[in-house]
Amino acid sequence: MAGKVVLHYFNGRGKMESIRWLLAVAEVEFDEVYLTTREQYEKLLSDGALMFQQVPLVEIDGMKLIQTKAILSYIAEKYNLHGKDLKDRVMINMYSEGLMDLMEMIMILPFSTDKNAQLEVIKTKAKGRYLPVFDKALSGPIYLVGGKLSCADVQLLECTLMLEEKFPEILAEFGNVKSFQGRMTRIPAISKFLQPGSKRKPQPDETYSKTVMEVFQIKLPLTGK
Structure with missing residues (x-):
């Protein structure tokens, strides 16, 4: 065992x-x-x-x-957090890898020589490249892919919370993402974490x-x- x-x-x-x-x-x-x-x-x-x-x-x-x-x-x-079929999984992977790219920008912040410049890069790319994608994807569905919770949803919540630590109002323009965040935090296992x-x-x-x-x-x- x-x-x-x-x-x-x-x-x-x-x-x-x-x-x-x-x-x-x-x-x-x-x-x-x-x-x-x-x-x-x-x-x-x-x-x-x-x-x-x-x-x-x-x-x-x-x-x-x-x-x-x-x-x-x-x-x-x-x-069972990776979609029901191959098409679901590739969508989940695309969302997941995009989120990892954004989170890695935040991860290296403590090691940056110019933290203010790095913060500006993070904010600009989050608002211009990443958050619009997720706001559009969540314009109707409860979850990103296939109507059920996946690892991409978990990473999106993690990422948005990281962003709000640096930029408290960053989700103001992305109402669907903010609503999603609220739903996710009510899941018992997430609420506990x-x-x-x-x-x-x-x-x-x-x-x-x-x-x-x-x-x-x-x-x-x-x-x-």
Whole structure:
């Protein structure tokens, strides 16, 4: 019998947060092992646990999975959050990858040399490229694809909450997305995950950024456009 799911990552959001969200929605209990030192990372490398020398790493069903998209896809398939057929899945994947592109812009913000410039890039692209797509998609349906909850819906909620942390009024022009957000937060598993004391991580702070840079031996801040 497979043991509890174990996540190996930093004590912060990053690329693992979407995985935490999806597991929470699927009501899957998980433990976490936090990377805090270079030595921990090097041990994972020497043990052969990291195929491409990258985290997130998720232990699930007797496997050690890496690559965020692959992990999300596995969880979505396992817990019926990936559509009813191939056409649903490709739409879900398109929405999901677009959301990941946008969230990655926010993820690198703590490492940017010019945070104000990066914030402007995020806001401009969110309002001009991404949010209009989702507002249109939600002009009638309750969910993005196939009339049922999918991993893309979970990521859209995660992403909009991240955006509102930086730009509180950003959804003012996107009423369908805002209504969707309200519906999603009333789902019991999501409501629970949004409560204090859950395994949802707060916005990254200096400790998180410093730990990431020390473990990966990053010398220069990252930039994104």
